[in-house]
Amino acid sequence: SLTILQEGFSRPGADGTFEADCSITLVRGGPVTALVDTGGPWGRRRLLDDLEAVGVSPRDVTHVLCTHGHSDHVGNLNLFPSAALLVGFDLSCGDGVYLPNGLARGVPYAPHPGFLEVVATPGHVRAHVSVVVRGTELGTVVVAGDLFEREGDEEVWRGLSEDPRRQEESRGWAAGVADVVVPGHGAAFRVLRDGCGGCGDVEEEN
Numbered sequence: 001s002l003t004i005l006q007e008g009f010s011r012p013g014a015d016g017t018f019e020a021d022c023s024i025t026l027v028r029g030g031p032v033t034a035l036v037d038t039g040g041p042w043g044r045r046r047l048l049d050d051l052e053a054v055g056v057s058p059r060d061v062t063h064v065l066c067t068h069g070h071s072d073h074v075g076n077l078n079l080f081p082s083a084a085l086l087v088g089f090d091l092s093c094g095d096g097v098y099l100p101n102g103l104a105r106g107v108p109y110a111p112h113p114g115f116l117e118v119v120a121t122p123g124h125v126r127a128h129v130s131v132v133v134r135g136t137e138l139g140t141v142v143v144a145g146d147l148f149e150r151e152g153d154e155e156v157w158r159g160l161s162e163d164p165r166r167q168e169e170s171r172g173w174a175a176g177v178a179d180v181v182v183p184g185h186g187a188a189f190r191v192l193r194d195g196c197g198g199c200g201d202v203e204e205e206n
Helices: 041-053 164-177
Strands: 002-006 009-012 018-021 024-029 032-036 063-066 084-087 090-093 109-112 116-120 129-136 139-143 180-182 189-192 195-198
Touching (some): 024 041, 032 109, 129 164
Parallel strands (some): 032 063
Antiparallel strands (some): 009 018, 024 032, 084 090, 129 139, 180 189, 189 195
16 A cells, blocks of 8 residues: 655745645555655654554654755665665665665665565666655555656656656656656656556555
8 A cells, every 4th residue: 555644835025935845655565564664854743743644653764765866855864774764775774784775786686576566766866766666546646856846847856856868768668667756756657658647646546
């Protein structure tokens, strides 16, 4: 099952600043209770309350999978010291024990093979990953971090990208795999093979 605990947003200010926080997604199934991205540290209390509302405590979380290392995606890692922690291509567990993985070489990391895997999707930053969740009632869901800012983001994503060419390739891959995309800073949307259309609230559809 997949539950969006927080829908990400990004709101520009008149002075050139912008206010933002990321989508936070909970994935449960088999041996895994995974949190994809943690939001910024300013949302600590809200995240704990949202987890409690769905019957999950921080110690229940087996994996925290952060799509990349920006502060609005990794700000609450310290709430989950007993989980395996992935930030981009870095995987650790326990007291700072780093584990080898093949993400930098394009080899997926699979906490629950066949159902949940992490795939390198570089572009927004070099060490960016997306989380593929298969077997949900919505089909295959790609929790995409900032690979997609939001649905219809063509005017903005390139300006935020470290490598637009590679990100465009990663976006094409995700659009070919996903039935639904959870973007970093907007509502989930359904992927149509000839384009994209809104799918409404993922949690309600589940």
